[in-house]
Amino acid sequence: MHKVYHRIEQIAGNVIMVRAEGVASGELAQVVGTLGVSLAQVIRLERDKVSLQVFAGSRGISTDGQVRFLGHKMDVSFTEALLGRVFDGSGQPRDNGPALDENRIAIGGPSVNPAKRIIPRKMVRTGIPMIDIFNSLVESQKLPIFAAAGEPYNELLARIALQAEVDIIILGGMGLKHDDYLQFRDTLEENGALSRSILFVHTAADPTVECQMVPDISLAVAEQFALQNKRVLVLLTDMTSFADALKEIAITMEQIPSNRGYPGDLYSQLASRYEKAVDFEGAGSITILAVTTMPGDDVTHPVPDNTGYITEGQFYLRNGRIEPFGSLSRLKQQVNGKTRDDHRAVMTTMIQLYASYKETLEKQSMGFRMSAWDNKLLIYGERFEKEMMDLTVNISLESALDLGWRIMADCFEPEETGVSSKLIEQFWPAKAGTAGKETPDEAAADETQAAEKAE
Amino acid sequence: MSENVGTIVGVSGNLVTVHFDKPVTQGEVGFVRTGEIALKAEVIRIRSDNAELQVFEDTTGVKVGDPVDFTDNLLTVELGPGLLAQVYDGLQNPLPELAEKTGFFLQRGMYLKALDREKQWDYTPVARQGDEVTAGDTLGTVPEGIFAHRIMVPFGLTGSYTVAETTEAGSYTVDQMVAKLRDEQGTITEVTMVQTWPVKVPIKAYAERLRPTEPLVTKVRIIDTFFPVARGGVYCIPGPFGAGKTVLQQITSKHADVDIVVLTACGERAGEVVETLREFPELTDPRTGKSLMERTLIICNTSSMPVAAREASVYTGVTICEYYRQMGLNVLLLADSTSRWAQALREMSGRLEEIPGEEAFPAYLESVIAAFYERGGVVKLRDGGLGSVTIGGTVSPAGGNFDEPVTQATLKVVGAFHGLNRERSDARRYPALHPLDSWSKYPGVVDTTQVAEARSVLHRGNEVDQMMKVVGEEGTSIEDFVLYLKSEYLDASYLQQDSFHDIDGATHAERQQYVFAKVNDILAAKVFFPDKDSARKWFLQLTSVTKDWNRVAMDTEEFKQLEQRLDSMLAEVSEHA
Numbered sequence A: 001m002h003k004v005y006h007r008i009e010q011i012a013g014n015v016i017m018v019r020a021e022g023v024a025s026g027e028l029a030q031v032v033g034t035l036g037v038s039l040a041q042v043i044r045l046e047r048d049k050v051s052l053q054v055f056a057g058s059r060g061i062s063t064d065g066q067v068r069f070l071g072h073k074m075d076v077s078f079t080e081a082l083l084g085r086v087f088d089g090s091g092q093p094r095d096n097g098p099a100l101d102e103n104r105i106a107i108g109g110p111s112v113n114p115a116k117r118i119i120p121r122k123m124v125r126t127g128i129p130m131i132d133i134f135n136s137l138v139e140s141q142k143l144p145i146f147a148a149a150g151e152p153y154n155e156l157l158a159r160i161a162l163q164a165e166v167d168i169i170i171l172g173g174m175g176l177k178h179d180d181y182l183q184f185r186d187t188l189e190e191n192g193a194l195s196r197s198i199l200f201v202h203t204a205a206d207p208t209v210e211c212q213m214v215p216d217i218s219l220a221v222a223e224q225f226a227l228q229n230k231r232v233l234v235l236l237t238d239m240t241s242f243a244d245a246l247k248e249i250a251i252t253m254e255q256i257p258s259n260r261g262y263p264g265d266l267y268s269q270l271a272s273r274y275e276k277a278v279d280f281e282g283a284g285s286i287t288i289l290a291v292t293t294m295p296g297d298d299v300t301h302p303v304p305d306n307t308g309y310i311t312e313g314q315f316y317l318r319n320g321r322i323e324p325f326g327s328l329s330r331l332k333q334q335v336n337g338k339t340r341d342d343h344r345a346v347m348t349t350m351i352q353l354y355a356s357y358k359e360t361l362e363k364q365s366m367g368f369r370m371s372a373w374d375n376k377l378l379i380y381g382e383r384f385e386k387e388m389m390d391l392t393v394n395i396s397l398e399s400a401l402d403l404g405w406r407i408m409a410d411c412f413e414p415e416e417t418g419v420s421s422k423l424i425e426q427f428w429p430a431k432a433g434t435a436g437k438e439t440p441d442e443a444a445a446d447e448t449q450a451a452e453k454a455e
Numbered sequence B: 001m002s003e004n005v006g007t008i009v010g011v012s013g014n015l016v017t018v019h020f021d022k023p024v025t026q027g028e029v030g031f032v033r034t035g036e037i038a039l040k041a042e043v044i045r046i047r048s049d050n051a052e053l054q055v056f057e058d059t060t061g062v063k064v065g066d067p068v069d070f071t072d073n074l075l076t077v078e079l080g081p082g083l084l085a086q087v088y089d090g091l092q093n094p095l096p097e098l099a100e101k102t103g104f105f106l107q108r109g110m111y112l113k114a115l116d117r118e119k120q121w122d123y124t125p126v127a128r129q130g131d132e133v134t135a136g137d138t139l140g141t142v143p144e145g146i147f148a149h150r151i152m153v154p155f156g157l158t159g160s161y162t163v164a165e166t167t168e169a170g171s172y173t174v175d176q177m178v179a180k181l182r183d184e185q186g187t188i189t190e191v192t193m194v195q196t197w198p199v200k201v202p203i204k205a206y207a208e209r210l211r212p213t214e215p216l217v218t219k220v221r222i223i224d225t226f227f228p229v230a231r232g233g234v235y236c237i238p239g240p241f242g243a244g245k246t247v248l249q250q251i252t253s254k255h256a257d258v259d260i261v262v263l264t265a266c267g268e269r270a271g272e273v274v275e276t277l278r279e280f281p282e283l284t285d286p287r288t289g290k291s292l293m294e295r296t297l298i299i300c301n302t303s304s305m306p307v308a309a310r311e312a313s314v315y316t317g318v319t320i321c322e323y324y325r326q327m328g329l330n331v332l333l334l335a336d337s338t339s340r341w342a343q344a345l346r347e348m349s350g351r352l353e354e355i356p357g358e359e360a361f362p363a364y365l366e367s368v369i370a371a372f373y374e375r376g377g378v379v380k381l382r383d384g385g386l387g388s389v390t391i392g393g394t395v396s397p398a399g400g401n402f403d404e405p406v407t408q409a410t411l412k413v414v415g416a417f418h419g420l421n422r423e424r425s426d427a428r429r430y431p432a433l434h435p436l437d438s439w440s441k442y443p444g445v446v447d448t449t450q451v452a453e454a455r456s457v458l459h460r461g462n463e464v465d466q467m468m469k470v471v472g473e474e475g476t477s478i479e480d481f482v483l484y485l486k487s488e489y490l491d492a493s494y495l496q497q498d499s500f501h502d503i504d505g506a507t508h509a510e511r512q513q514y515v516f517a518k519v520n521d522i523l524a525a526k527v528f529f530p531d532k533d534s535a536r537k538w539f540l541q542l543t544s545v546t547k548d549w550n551r552v553a554m555d556t557e558e559f560k561q562l563e564q565r566l567d568s569m570l571a572e573v574s575e576h577a
Ligand SMILES: Nc1ncnc2c1ncn2[C@@H]1O[C@H](COP(=O)(O)OP(=O)(O)O)[C@@H](O)[C@H]1O
Pocket: A309, A328, A329, A330, A331, A333, B239, B240, B241, B242, B243, B244, B245, B246, B247, B248, B430, B431, B432, B497, B498, B499, B500
């Protein structure tokens, strides 16, 4: 029923050109080359000239290769049978399971009507104080981890995924090292989470064009589950590989680059994926945690830069720790006013003090004399890094807030912190001997500690 | 209707090339018919018998040979009662109504009327039979929320008209005739409550444009006191991501002392609009006691919505502002972010293969930005009343570097620059306007000599701070050190403001005058300390008391007590003590 074309007039990069009639923009085709059959997608029409992007790359395609148009756009099968399975970027099985063909849904679908979104309000607890206190993660948030190559970003991603209370985890891997992919799969399996996970994995060895499909395919499936009332967490790593795939195709198509070779629509391309994160009115939600590696550890590089303008904050991972500066959860206000009365005050004050500590460190490194205040800050900063920032710390938000007060009280006088008098009265831990205003247990613990110190 | 149908000959992203036979106008709207649907598009270039159109929707499925219906109309908006409290997309489709029709997702090719066709409005005629009128004159009014919405002679009518007939006072829908006008040739034009206007053409049915001189109070201290905005002025907020551009616009939209706020969410996050959309109906406007939504209108073309409609969205917004200005109202347009619109221009320019300028932006970027901001202004209407459109646009510079084309082009045409700064937002010094780099040419709410003194403290304090980084605290004299502490005090207790606090978050003009005078006294006072540590300690405490002071209402006992506390603290360290 679909006509087959045999004359490929141009092959450049991963783009081929044939002359054909009645072809639709965005339509899929099957291309047969000497290395096998690949899908391809129509990306430009000019009278009867049809340009197609070949998913498996153009290597092995000859001028008399076969092109058969399929009459529909890129789609994926959506069924419960996806759970526990691993696929590649074009939706073909990567594990030894069967290919799925029922209930095909289009990928890259339209945007959610803003009128059908609700204000996100559920905190996702991670047990990581740098997130829970300082930059709370919220259901339906889109948030990348900014990191230089070599940082343990995938470990952090996996840890949050396992600790978060979600129904379904979808991993979209782009340019992953094969080992990293296996590590992800094994971690999910060991923690009993594989059966509620779906993996779409493009590895560094796979064709570039497939890398481009990973976010769309992952998010299309996520969207369907969310419409069925599921809370879905989508992990996308590494979005810089995705952007590089876009760059490659833009250059092949001779588009004028806007910045360091990236196409002018990089922002819109990234946004149309990240904006799939949503809390539906009357259905489920999609939360997106991504990784954006920063080439040269440079946050002004076009990929992290454009990402930062799109996502609802970012976590900076540096030297294996989440940096308080630059890290940001834009949705934290939605949730941190409802956790505990002191949450916001602890958050703001501890960071301001940590900023002062950094200034003091600078002064110290220049050999200046340390004032009494500087010395206080030095003690504070070290404790903050060791007891709050270290990623091995795994405690509840409430314990982390208590710990925050204790660190501050050990280092400063109440008025030196700038916390409002009302909160000081309520939360400032009692010094040895006086009655505490916290819960009796903690106050007792405090006293014992103080007593120990006194000895 | 004369049919003018063209044929698609090329598709590249959302740019289509169309072959035509009958005349086609630059800027004309066309509909690309593909299968069952028709996609709205706009002519952006014509070359011999081919027109290039940017399609305001995803073009997947469009084929060579598909027909295109040219409409002979430019891109327009509908103007009439019922615009307020609406939430539109960039092409003025009401989003809640779209949701009723298409559910969770936006469906392409679905266009709805902007104004409610069923609703009845209580019309009171103003013009009498026989009156001479011209475009923009009031024919009658209908109550729209808290305003008397003027039904005006359509702006597109040129020359002078005589009112031939007016309807009785009563209830009418927007499509019913309210007046008949006769021109000099005797031709009759029927007028309803709705008129359409091309978005890219400014509405100029007023007597004259005036210089913006009245401050527009935003209740943000650092703005009103240091970098004020004027009614009818234009200003910009550039800043790297996360520096607080959107939050600043959100709080401005809540507190600004204007009649109407039009929010244009242009190519940024949907979630941010949802906050406004869901919260504003619940919030009361302290000026009117009514819901804040009644004075608000949202144009929402967020980042995953069609790119080409981003440009339309800012023009749709400003046209609606100009319409309400004609009623003698003060209107504020907040656009977040103008860079996304500029990027949309860049995408299209790239597809057209135009010769690129800096960072691949088109060469005409500067003139497009200038023409947009020129649409702000205070005007004197022909009835002697005043109206204003104030425009505040955020700019999202790549890499946070202000040396880029959009920021630079914008800085050339605005009257105030609120530069947000990464170091300040990292240090949680919100609102993160840079107090030394920002500027404004508009008059503020506070005595200018006091502001000049405070600014000098900031400058000198900053110099001491820079010097201390080289010579250390020990190499700094106590006088200089105190100067530095004073500038830090001014920063922490006045420039910084807790935007999410009921009272601190919105400081009205009288309070700014009162508090700023007190802060100024403190800055001017000669204070003495035995050593630097005690100076620092005293200032920290003073800051903490002042912050408490900022958090209590002005008419309370507590306010007085805290003020006395400040006075007595000051007395303790002053030379008289
Ligand atoms: N005035 C403010 N007070 C407190 N927090 C703020 C303020 N402005 C910004 N923030 C914080 O910074 C985050 C980013 O602000 P936002 O306005 O979204 O930045 P931008 O629009 O410049 O990218 C907010 O989510 C909030 O946490």
